[in-house]
Amino acid sequence: LFIQTDMKEETGDLAERIRQGDRPALARGITLAERGGDDALQLAGMLQSNSSCSWRIAISGPPGAGKSTFIDALGMILISRGHRVAVLTVDPSSPLTGGSILGDKTRMERLSREEHAFIRPSPSGKQTGGVSSGMRESILLCEAAGYDIILVETVGVGQSETAVHDMTDLFLLLVIAGAGDELQGIKKGILELCDLVLVNKADGDNADRARLAREELQRAMRITTPPNGLKGHTPVLLCSAMTGTGMAEVTDRIMAMMETARLSGSLQATRKEQEIRWLEEMVTDWLFREFLAGTDFQTRKSEVLKQMRSGGTDIFAAFRQLISGKAG
Amino acid sequence: LFIQTDMKEETGDLAERIRQGDRPALARGITLAERGGDDALQLAGMLQSNSSCSWRIAISGPPGAGKSTFIDALGMILISRGHRVAVLTVDPSSPLTGGSILGDKTRMERLSREEHAFIRPSPSGKQTGGVSSGMRESILLCEAAGYDIILVETVGVGQSETAVHDMTDLFLLLVIAGAGDELQGIKKGILELCDLVLVNKADGDNADRARLAREELQRAMRITTPPNGLKGHTPVLLCSAMTGTGMAEVTDRIMAMMETARLSGSLQATRKEQEIRWLEEMVTDWLFREFLAGTDFQTRKSEVLKQMRSGGTDIFAAFRQLISGKAG
Numbered sequence: 001l002f003i004q005t006d007m008k009e010e011t012g013d014l015a016e017r018i019r020q021g022d023r024p025a026l027a028r029g030i031t032l033a034e035r036g037g038d039d040a041l042q043l044a045g046m047l048q049s050n051s052s053c054s055w056r057i058a059i060s061g062p063p064g065a066g067k068s069t070f071i072d073a074l075g076m077i078l079i080s081r082g083h084r085v086a087v088l089t090v091d092p093s094s095p096l097t098g099g100s101i102l103g104d105k106t107r108m109e110r111l112s113r114e115e116h117a118f119i120r121p122s123p124s125g126k127q128t129g130g131v132s133s134g135m136r137e138s139i140l141l142c143e144a145a146g147y148d149i150i151l152v153e154t155v156g157v158g159q160s161e162t163a164v165h166d167m168t169d170l171f172l173l174l175v176i177a178g179a180g181d182e183l184q185g186i187k188k189g190i191l192e193l194c195d196l197v198l199v200n201k202a203d204g205d206n207a208d209r210a211r212l213a214r215e216e217l218q219r220a221m222r223i224t225t226p227p228n229g230l231k232g233h234t235p236v237l238l239c240s241a242m243t244g245t246g247m248a249e250v251t252d253r254i255m256a257m258m259e260t261a262r263l264s265g266s267l268q269a270t271r272k273e274q275e276i277r278w279l280e281e282m283v284t285d286w287l288f289r290e291f292l293a294g295t296d297f298q299t300r301k302s303e304v305l306k307q308m309r310s311g312g313t314d315i316f317a318a319f320r321q322l323i324s325g326k327a328g
Numbered sequence: 329l330f331i332q333t334d335m336k337e338e339t340g341d342l343a344e345r346i347r348q349g350d351r352p353a354l355a356r357g358i359t360l361a362e363r364g365g366d367d368a369l370q371l372a373g374m375l376q377s378n379s380s381c382s383w384r385i386a387i388s389g390p391p392g393a394g395k396s397t398f399i400d401a402l403g404m405i406l407i408s409r410g411h412r413v414a415v416l417t418v419d420p421s422s423p424l425t426g427g428s429i430l431g432d433k434t435r436m437e438r439l440s441r442e443e444h445a446f447i448r449p450s451p452s453g454k455q456t457g458g459v460s461s462g463m464r465e466s467i468l469l470c471e472a473a474g475y476d477i478i479l480v481e482t483v484g485v486g487q488s489e490t491a492v493h494d495m496t497d498l499f500l501l502l503v504i505a506g507a508g509d510e511l512q513g514i515k516k517g518i519l520e521l522c523d524l525v526l527v528n529k530a531d532g533d534n535a536d537r538a539r540l541a542r543e544e545l546q547r548a549m550r551i552t553t554p555p556n557g558l559k560g561h562t563p564v565l566l567c568s569a570m571t572g573t574g575m576a577e578v579t580d581r582i583m584a585m586m587e588t589a590r591l592s593g594s595l596q597a598t599r600k601e602q603e604i605r606w607l608e609e610m611v612t613d614w615l616f617r618e619f620l621a622g623t624d625f626q627t628r629k630s631e632v633l634k635q636m637r638s639g640g641t642d643i644f645a646a647f648r649q650l651i652s653g654k655a656g
Contacts, residue, residue: 319610
């Protein structure tokens with residue numbers, strides 16, 4: 001059931017091409033990962049080996065905070081320092097608009113022309129497996145293809161932040177100075193996830209307001225961040241991705257935080273715990289695929305729903321009927 | 329598997345006592361419902377019949393909005409008009425405090441002494457099945473015991489609001505006038521769920537600020553509520569649960585909204601759709617109980633986790649090992 005021979009052959013080829021850094025192959029692999037299921041796991045399993053020397057960085061922030069410009073600028077600095085950068089996007093496909101609210105790769109103009117960058121456009125349309133569907137596998141694939149910095153972009157308005165926090169090493173929040181209320185539009189829970197907060201667009205006429213926003217965020221951080229002997233309060237830095245002001249310092253800080261985490265062993269320990277939660281999700285997903293997505297169950301379900309809608313059965317009888325194929 | 333004879337006997341007794349309005353029996357039944365599993369479903373199934381003539385009202389709001397005082401006042405008015413009122417609480421047991429953040433039944437001083445009121449104290453400690461564990465079944469039980477108004481209290485800070493919205497007929501949000509920023513502390517998504525917003529503590533020195541808060545909320549409602557030909561924008565009313573000002577009007581408005589929903593048939597249609605989603609949750613819960621909670625699986629899992637922590641296996645091998653008992 002789990003491994004079909006001919007499929008294994010083909011997945012093996014794809015894995016090899018990804019390992020050689022073949023970009024179209026990487027793109028196809030990520031599509032496979034997003035689709036989920038056995039093939040996705042098999043491919044990720046083949047490519048997981050050398051992922052321990054990469055850094056996974058989440059970049060969150062409300063719409064309008066300038067995430068694309070920031071990633072463009074950060075990515076260019078990282079490449080100039082010898083890194084290879086992959087950008088992945090978690091898109092909480094809005095139920096209202098029905099499509100991507102993030103746009104595509106053209107948002108990162110400089111980075112998208114770089115040989116040492118790989119930008120994955122946001123998936124279009126609705127994903128079946130939740131906002132983070134295939135993201136962990138996609139990260140492994142990018143790492144196998146030789147990218148050592150994986151930037152995972154997420155919009156700080158949905159429920160995807162916790163999921164992304166659970167598959168990255170460092171969580172950045174990008175904000176801008178607002179009209180007197182800096183925390184509007186940022187979900188309170190996100191502050192607790194953050195390792196670093198950046199007030200972007202700290203340039204020109206906006207510089208003073210950005211400084212005030214920074215102070216307010218630092219106050220908020222002292223309230224929301226639980227006292228942590230070793231870690232201290234989450235730092236808040238100023239930058240302007242557009243003019244480049246502060247970007248080198250931000251990059252230095254990110255790299256220093258990552259290096260500290262790696263040297264202390266906390267990076268490895270966190271990843272181990274993340275893997276254990278991933279394993280649990282894998283089993284749950286598999287259970288859904290095997291049972292709930294089965295033809296037998298689907299047929300029984302549409303029959304039962306028809307009866308329920310017509311008032312021909314109550315919910316408890318419907319439930320027993322639905323599970324009767326398995327529970328006997 | 330699903331129905332054991334002796335258990336059926338005992339559950340049948342409990343159901344009968346609940347139907348007779350026996351309060352300790354109702355309390356025991358709700359404890360059973362919160363625990364979940366087959367017994368809970370069986371009991372709810374026995375008692376589901378006459379639930380169509382009750383109203384289920386969600387009352388949400390940030391801590392400090394005066395929800396307890398409001399429910400106390402609303403409940404007393406409803407009882408004086410001949411209703412029987414049950415109060416249930418969804419407690420998103422804080423992972424930080426580890427316990428109930430809501431306190432207990434003594435918060436509703438007048439209502440807790442009434443014969444025609446049943447107040448369920450918030451469950452203490454952590455629930456295994458999420459914030460809404462057993463809430464739907466508990467509602468059915470209260471209805472079977474003769475309570476025709478079910479007030480479901482929820483703290484407007486967690487992720488429980490959507491779940492509660494999906495098991496009630498009307499969603500009220502209680503807020504108070506803040507210091508210039510009325511929407512602080514209210515999650516944006518909650519406004520979209522609301523059928524009615526109440527600015528509480530509109531009394532004394534606070535009356536003017538409450539009026540301003542109402543105007544701001546009305547503006548916010550015009551922005552966040554999608555245009556709805558029939559429904560219009562969510563109304564915002566002023567009240568003071570403590571002094572009683574506006575409480576009769578609020579009660580009238582609630583009852584009028586419920587009556588309109590019932591007469592138009594939208595109440596019944598919504599409940600049918602809610603039941604279908606409940607059915608899906610039931611099947612999912614059952615699947616988890618049957619497979620993930622099984623001794624076989626648990627034994628295999630702790631063995632695999634030990635191997636993973638020691639570095640003796642990778643996540644993909646661990647996954648195959650975990651599901652091998654079922655997938656072969």
